[in-house]
Amino acid sequence: MLPELQNTRELLQIMVRRFGLLDKNCCTVGEQEISLIQSHILYEIDHQYEPSMQQVAETLAMDITTFSRQIQTLIKxxxxxxxxxxxxxxxxxxxxxVEGKFVTTAIDYRMNTHLDEVFSFMTDAEKQTVIQSVKLLNESMLKSKMCCTPLG
Structure with missing residues (x-):
């Protein structure tokens, strides 16, 4: 592996850790402990128009059995x-x-507050560079044959 690619992987690993994406629970809202995957599911349900279980599972690249278990937990x-x-x-x-909407809104608020604080250490030009770079990375990942598939 080329040294710059190893360094890129290291940079992404650090970013994942600093965002807390490896934490078992992403947040607590009131009495609710919400895992990272549950947070993603709530976000997708909130941002898609009357999504089916299959649509949300596909969006999150989850197999339907695992997804169904998460939905049952969120229903409970x-x-x-x-x-x-x-x-x-x-x-x-x-x-x-109603409670799901409250929890989703609280998570959105926390994430936006966190991102605002992170971006506050950057100039407007730096912020725009980061946002454009993330968009470019997301677009490239969409084109990649390896995106959203387990490494074998």
Whole structure:
């Protein structure tokens, strides 16, 4: 492996650790302990229009069995509602409960506050450079054949 690629991997590893992406629980809102994957699921349900279970699972690149277990946990926590689609009762639509919307809004607020604080140490030009670079990295990852697949 080229030294600059190893260094790039190290930079990304450090960023993941500093964002707390390896923590078991990403946050606590009120009495609710929310894992990182649950946070991602809540975010997607909130940002997609009446998503089906399959749509959210695909967006997060999760197998449906693992995803279903997470949904059951979120239903037990009274954060998510699962409703059969009237036209096809095999398809379930996901939505947030009132408490789920509250938790999602609280997580969004914390993340935005955290990012605002991180960006406060940068000039506007530096901030725009970082945002453009992340967009470019995301676009390139989408084109990669290895994106969202386990390393074998």
């Amino acid at each position: 926590k009274n954060l998510v509602r699962k409703t059969p689609l009237p036209e096809d009762r095999r398809v379930y639509i996901l939505s947030l409960t």
